[in-house]
Amino acid sequence: MDIAVFTLAEQLILTLAALMLFTSFLLLAQTRLLTLIHIFALQGGLLCATTLLIAFTYGRHHLLISAALTLGLKVFFIPIQLQKLVTHLDIKREVEVVGNPTFIMLGGAALVLFSYYAVLPIRELSMLATRNTIAVSLAIILLGMLLIISRRKAVVQVVGFMCMENGLMFAAISATHGMPMVVEMGVALDVLVAAILFGIFFFQIRTEFGSLDVDKLNRLKEVD
Amino acid sequence: MSAWILAIVQTVLLLLLAPLLSGWVKWVKCKMQCRRGPAPWQPYRDLAKLMRKEVVLAEHASPLFRATPYLVFSVTALACSVVPAFTLGLPTAAMADVIVLVGFFALGRFFLSLAGMDIGTAFGGMGASREVTISSLAEPAMLLAIFTLSMTFASTNLNTMVHFTLTEPFQIHPSFIFSGLSLLLVATAECGRIPIDNPATHLELTMVHEAMILEYSGRHLALLEWASMLKMLIFGVLITNLFIPWGVAQTSGFIPCSVGALSMMAKLMGIGALLAVSESVLAKMRLFRAPEFLSLAFILSLLGMLSHVVLEVH
């Protein structure tokens, strides 16, 4: 109905936001590790496309650097590292999901609705046409967290964490058209370091416990 | 008066085109699989052959068994007159909206399932049981997709819905993309194509739709086969005209209608080719994986509805 007030570029941005939300749902439903990593790479690609679109539509050329960073890190480097990790650790088997998949998906939908309700007051503050996407960004962050708490394999939890970071990036880009460059570099570096550290830790955990199932870490508690 | 004649022309045209669409899908599939398959007009020959053959009925078939092919065919033929295929000016399109159209298919399916149970064999019961399960799971996805579309169109009348996209300037709606994908998945389930059901299978334990019509022969079988081809045609016309309506005539003049008919056939060829590609690439899923497929359709339409509420309302 009211979408006619948006220009074509803005409609495309809204479409890309909806597709990113869809990839978050696909991550929730996916049981195979390699496909999970590929979907995460796809989400990074969508984020890069959104950044490029906003850069060209609104003339914010510093976002081009941001887009290049996203492309390099989120679409190529991190997924390739994770894929090598998965192959090396030999854990390409099925992932177990905690709880009923249908309920988790419905819970995800409820989270989207909840984030819409939560950001209703904030929407009024933004002057931009793409303020509707703030709800979607919050939803992607919450869905990333849902991914972390509903899975047992540690690699999936890393992907969930990266997904949360994607949501934050998306919020920054679509609602405020980018962050100061320093902040952006810092965040990107943090993510890179986190990925490397995770890789190192996984080797150690695997050597000590023989498995990357985080529920096995329950053995660490003091009281029996 | 001329509008009613045009309605009859549309019904007859769609009735005649349905076997061609089915033949086209099979022809493209054969080409993709590097096989030499039948010509696209083979289904016409098959239907004509069945019409000429003797009807063999099981000994304890009830009158309901004999009436079902006629009922299913009449309901599907009526549905042909309701969908806006090549023109919007038809009065019959106002007699039923999209929900009534879904109701027509449900009526046909009800009687087909009953006919499957009529003879008292295990195959019929199995087909009926599977068919009602799959269609129950497909209904909420279909309705939610229609709901999402009607949130934008503010109507469920098929003429109004197609007219809206034709007259408004070009817009990209995220909710339409999701609803369209969901409707494609639901249409695959409703028409009994791979990955839900294999229409060309010969193994009774893998059948869903075929198991219900296993006991039919002769002209009864011809009517039922024709009805299922019509169903696929109607779903194709509905989905293409809802989402890509350009070419549909808005008046009942001869030139616009012919242009509309040609564009409809082109779009149907496209969607038929898409169906053939997906049937070659995917494999038939076992029955208890069909709920996963249909919950994917439901999540897509749910996402479509959510993206409308969240993103598209200013």
Next chain:
Amino acid sequence: MYLNLAHFGVLLALLAAVAPLPVRSINAGVRIAFALLGISGLTCAYAGGRVMLSGTSLDVVLPIGLPWLHSHQHLDPLGGFFLLLVGSVTAIVSLYGPNYLISNGADSASSHTLAVFTGLFIAGMYLVILAADAFSFMVAWELMSVASYFLVAHDHSQHENTRAAFIYLLMAQAGGLFILLGFGVLAGFGDNFTFSAMQSASLSPHWEHIAFGLAFIGFGMKAGIVPLHVWLPQAHPVAPSHISALMSGVMLKVAVYGFIRFCYDLVGTLHWQWGVIVLLAGCTSALLGVLYALMQHDLKRLLAYHSVENIGIIYMGLGLSFLFASNNLPALAALGLIAALYHCMNHALFKSLLFLGAGALIQQSGRHDLNHMGGLLRLMPITGICFLVGCISISALPPFNGFVSEWLTFQTALQGTVLESGVIKSMVAVAAAALALTGALAAACFVKVFGIAFLGQPRTEDMLSAREVSAGMKGSQVLLALSCLLLGIFPAPIINSMQAIPAALLGSGLKSIKTDTWLWLTPVSAHASSYAAPMVLFGICVAWLAAYGILHPRRRKIPVRFSPAWDCGFGPLEARTQYTASSFSQPIRRIFRPVWPIHENVTPATETAKGGRYSIHIGDWAWDKLYLPLGHLIQRSARIAARLQGGNIRTYLAYSFFTLIVMLWIVT
């Protein structure tokens, strides 16, 4: 005049309660009682219909009742609609009743009790609709509940039947208590207990919420909302079939009437929170009702769970109406109310049809389990066709009546896009999707019922002795089937005649219904959606005749040959290879497994015990999680409180001693 006519109908029903007592012959007594009930039904239906059409309200104060509160009676379009519903179903059931009881072989004591309590039950229902003050309402309500208890407990030789009747009575009393408290809240703010005083009372929103909560639980317990529904699947299979038809078709609607009267008329202002609660309760009841019904193989228990589902659909319409009314959209609220009321009428008709048909089946075959039936269509053709009409109507398929009310409910839900809150919009959308799932599952269930009971091969030998039932039983089913078709083909004139109801309650009717048309049903506008049921029926007939005519040319008709069914080459088929009720619904049981408590037992075959055994029992979560713990809690606290009764005489004297000391201390 019409109010007097309605009172005459009540008196006829009371007369029907006592008339058979002095008559010597049982059959004559039964026939006289039902004839009187039938006439009372027709009179009340006529009176109600005329009042609904005219749009006026009638009041009278009768000199009976309490000295300071005489019985106020009131008949307005809403009451007229429900009186029409009760009266017409009563009249049709009284056509069925005599032959059913006589062929069941009634003895004098049981038929006298049945006659007395049936008359009282029906009189109670009329009086509930006519009551205009809380006292008359509660007296009539209790009359209805207690009389139906005796009807449910009719076959008290079996222990399970008395237990089911006891649970029914318990929940009816609990519900009645909640309703009484609700009236109390309203009367506390008004001057006295009359409805007009309650209408003019002004409550604070806090108290309005409390009154709504009490009325929702009280009326919901009688209507059968999940989780307050547990009495329904226990009481309906136990009662005689025509009583089950009356209870399910009519009594549940009287509860809906009470709820509508309370919220729309007595409280007046409708809040959006109530709309959300009623919508969610309706959604849950509809889904859970149909899922539980799918798993049943006792025919009447299955139909009872379907009543839960349909009450859920009615409540969904009401919830949507509340949401629109609270957002100042009276025309759309009227649409929701009309959808709910139309579904009330439809359900009364097709559920009674199904119960009457089930009664005929059970009586003729001697079995009530679907797994033992089969192949009855050729032995009982008229019953079969009418039952098929009932199955098509309840599955909400065009062109019968169930489809119209579900279509109207969908249209109301689709209008939810004009609501402001995005969260509520999404909730309405998901509720509409749940309604679609419910409708499809209901169709699945009735394919199962009709396919297993009437089609296929007989599964036990008892089926072979079934014969078509007598004229009265057939006639009543045919009448109900015809009315289902009529209400499906001519919805527009019927909705036109119901316009006075929302006009009185909400202040606006459905503006878009053109008053001179019988063809088009356009609830919102012709642009938005339209349905022409007569054209649909005509189109189907034309297409059928064309197909038949083309394939059966006079000159050379292709013959039909009969042969055995396809058996895959394994030899002659047995009736035991057919699908049973449990196997038909097995895929759905597997997909929706968390919904039911399932107890499966498999004993594999051994050398000594050839032929394994498989048994499956489906319970009800509401019973296990809510009522049994509640029952245990009550028993535990009763045991604790029983410690007061120590049995020691010195303890009792000590109680009096300490009470005396406390009283003296208070007085000083």
